[in-house]
């Protein structure tokens with residue numbers, strides 16, 4: 309049992325870890341998906357914006373202006389013109405972005421930079437690299453813009469002999485500021501719910517295992533207690549037994565009156581009853597785990613005759629019908645345990661209201677089925693799975709007020725299992741029960 313609990317704790321831990329891993333994987337995937345969605349949405353809007361502000365014509369105009377300046381005022385002036393960027397276009401872009409819901413929502417920074425422009429004047433040559441041209445943010449950190457998400461690169465080249473501006477290369481790029489935080493905020497509900505669910509599952513596991521361990525402790529204590537108390541009872545009982553025999557011998561010897569003898573007989577009967585009960589409890593509680601059985605070939609008819617004769621003499625008022633169908637001649641079993649199991653079932657049938665009993669024996673596929681049916685109070689369907697448990701008794705409500713230990717069926721099933729067989733029940737409340745014990749013939 310201890311090993312079982314350890315195994316269970318181990319399985320639960322693995323299941324929780326797997327569950328956490330799967331959930332983390334799904335949440336991470338959702339995050340990536342949302343990030344991609346945001347980028348796609350922003351990208352689409354920016355492409356639309358570039359079309360609106362007509363970036364191609366802006367670029368061509370600036371290309372021509374730069375050429376004019378190189379021609380008329382030299383490369384330095386042209387370079388300064390390009391490096392200053394365009395405040396006018398930047399304003400137009402800022403307004404557009406502020407007015408656009410998606411770009412506003414994702415707090416977009418848009419920038420167009422000169423990646424590389426070569427200016428070729430008379431005898432002098434200059435190159436402009438990574439210079440901010442226009443956009444909606446005050447991007448001074450060129451690296452930031454260059455390493456951000458690229459919308460597209462545009463290159464114009466006029467390499468026809470004597471070109472003044474070559475490789476007019478610009479790049480549109482964008483950044484979503486606080487994009488991660490935004491997405492996290494969007495996913496907060498999902499995150500909290502996942503953590504909550506996981507906590508609930510962990511708590512459920514924890515409480516189930518804790519109650520299992522507590523129950524195991526209680527059941528161990530119960531078994532220990534019963535074992536101890538029955539052992540303790542044995543010594544005084546043995547003494548009473550010896551005393552009763554001695555007193556009886558003396559009374560008979562002195563030919564005392566029958567009143568004392570009658571009284572002694574009552575003590576004797578009660579002593580025997582108590583001893584039988586204690587022996588029964590001891591046998592059943594000590595029978596933990598597997599029973600050790602000693603199988604021998606039992607002549608079946610003979611066995612049944614004795615069993616039913618004993619039963620009938622103890623319960624002469626009960627109507628017992630024996631039905632034999634293809635009965636095997638012999639069966640390989642432990643006669644003591646088999647008798648105990650059969651007697652338990654027969655006694656129960658009487659105990660729980662049966663007055664007409666049928667005992668059927670039938671051979672079936674190398675097995676011998678012993679079927680005991682009664683017309684007693686029956687068992688509710690919900691109790692069927694419990695009645696074979698140790699110490700379990702159906703006694704809630706007005707079902708019955710018969711006393712017992714709740715060990716008979718448990719023990720009988722253990723016996724069937726030890727023989728490689730089974731014990732099952734079919735019952736209709738108010739009509740009766742049918743217990744079937746299947747034992748391999750050999």
Ligand code: ADP
Pocket residue numbers: 656657658659660682684685686687695700701702703711712713714715716717718741
């Ligand atoms: P006990 O008879 O000592 O209570 P058992 O293990 O023999 O213990 O039986 C467990 C429970 O199963 C009983 O409390 C009883 O409610 C139910 N039961 C057993 N046999 C029968 C039967 N033939 N008819 C109705 N109920 C039964």
